[in-house]
Amino acid sequence: MNRKLLTGNAAAAWGARLAGIDYVPAFPITPQTEIIETLSGWFERGELQGRMTVLESEHSMITAAGAAAATGVRVFTATSSQGLLHAMEMIYTVTGWRAPFVLVNVSRGLSSPITLEPDHNDVLAARDSGFIQIHCANCQEVLDTMLIAYRLAEHQSIRLPIIVNLDGFYLSFTREPVEIPDQSEAREFVGEFDPGQIKFRASMPESQAVAVLGGSPYSYFRYETHLAMLEALNVYPEIADEFNARFGRFHGLLECFECDDADYLFVMMGCFATKAKDAVLRLREAGIKIGLLRPRLIRPFPSAAIAAAVSEKKALAVIDQNLSIGKGGILHAEIASVLYGIGQAPPILASFIGGLGGRDISQEEFFEIAQTLINASKTGETPPPRLLYTAREFKELKNLRAIAQVERQQLKENQP
């Protein structure tokens, strides 16, 4: 085993390398580009066997990824934000092919306004596509999740593609010490690619992804895919245990940090959850029994595990780094759907929107959220949803506008 300082992007590339990928259809986009650049270097230097093909769009890239997986090779690809959206027709299409591969999405806010920095609206747009979705919070987790993802995707009772998500900038470009498993041990864990029935060979003609007529066969195939994905909830823990036994690191369906005796929980996904962890430790020093619940799997949604983790808590604060425009936080709605009907559901489920387009969430804001939960559970009234946005930020925005206006005025005056 070998310990190195790696960015989240490099950790993703290492994960793909160790998993023994054969094929990488690629297309550049910030902040994901470092992943394909790293892989392309390895292919060029012969450190990685197989082939990388740069397509002319992400729509084509995902088509090629699905088609290659359906031909019987192990495929890796990566994108972000606009790229994921550009590919969306094929994101939905290839899941029905039941040809497993892994796609890393480096989360980045969506246009418009166009931005580079992260939130989760890109990856959540793929929520209902049939891709399994796993969200990571640190660089080690990224690498480890890649290996777990190939095992899970290729499992004979699942056979679905997987998105491994890491947050742009905060995780993609942050260097952390990462244990890089032994190549041979990683390969042993992941195993050989077995295409099963899904492949194209001259001696075995196959028609794949054919049309259906009518709702009956359509319902059959759609629901079958749904059941296969739900099966991942049963298969995942076995794979995670095996990973832990072999490599000494455990990555569950959820991360529960200081949850057991907690009265209150922050609920978050992705790497901003590490900020919440800090806040949990400080709040605990102040005597507040709070914890953090971080679902790693978003699809399939680990409903039972979440229900068990939150039951009997006094209040939850779901902090969504996304916004379903016209509804609110997406994770908040997902959690709410789990709580309805369980016996000991927390009476308070508060919603906060924060970290859009990479806006930081400060410790003070976590403290404020905790205080809101404490107050709410006293009064028994759930507070309205809130955007984490300070008066100072608002003032700064207004100042910038004023400066721009003055500048424009001067330009006008200086014109001949």
Added chain:
Amino acid sequence: MTDTRFARMKDLPSTHWLGAGTPMCAGCGGLQALHQIYDILGNKTVFVNAAGCMTLLSIYPFTPFRGSWLYTAMGSAPAGAQGIRDALDILLEQKHIPPEEDLTTVVLSGDGSAYGMGVSATSGAIDRGLDFLYICYDNEGYGNTGQQFSAGAKTSTSKGPRGYPGYKKDLFALWAANKPAYVATVIGAEPLDLARKIEKATQLKGSRLIIALSPCPTGWDFDPKESTEIGRLAVKTGVWPLKEYQDGRVSHTKIPKERLPVEDYLKVQGRFAHLFEPVRNEAMLAEIQQRIDDYWADVV
């Protein structure tokens, strides 16, 4: 075309690879061409299909294809071919499959895809020198959604007095300008010419395109039994030049000795009725004839 195995009609394949009983319309010129093409390509092929009429050839759990098939989407069939070609190459390189398991990658799409939505994916495939055969059945419209005009439309199916004012985009030239391995136009009504071109295409590597003009009784509005005759008229009037591109040169494979007037082709199709009724649109007819004459003036 000296060393062809298709010297005369009786040399055409007598084994037919494509199954019968598809849901295509009676008299579909696209299906006619596909039958002829498939007879030569055979079953060691994987057809990568874009959305269009031919998507309905394979309806679960049936298919007329003896070889393989993958439906992708309207815009990215060439990228599907890329993924399959790359994967087969990797499997061959790694000796995971023997050479006899290899397949020819074939894209099958309509003109809406080939001239329009799929152009980005096609251009990318040509840039990368993808080894594949693109078959475009050109019915000059979005047949599957009701024959609205596509970028491959000649004149109108929209019902204005003049109809669609644009002229057909030159897909042949678009490909040829990028120096692919082979480009050819064919039509089911000229099976020998078609067979020779498919034969030639299969002997080459790299990006290859076959555009088959596909008389479409449903979209063009004519009696299905006239389909082959209309195909012949397309050639005899010079509307559909049969030609090929290879090694930087374009050559015409069948030059009509005396071209019939274009109206012979137009007046037998309901889609051009607006040129003849309620009054003959002489100016428009003359303009169309002129364009065809101009084209051939450069050829002969």
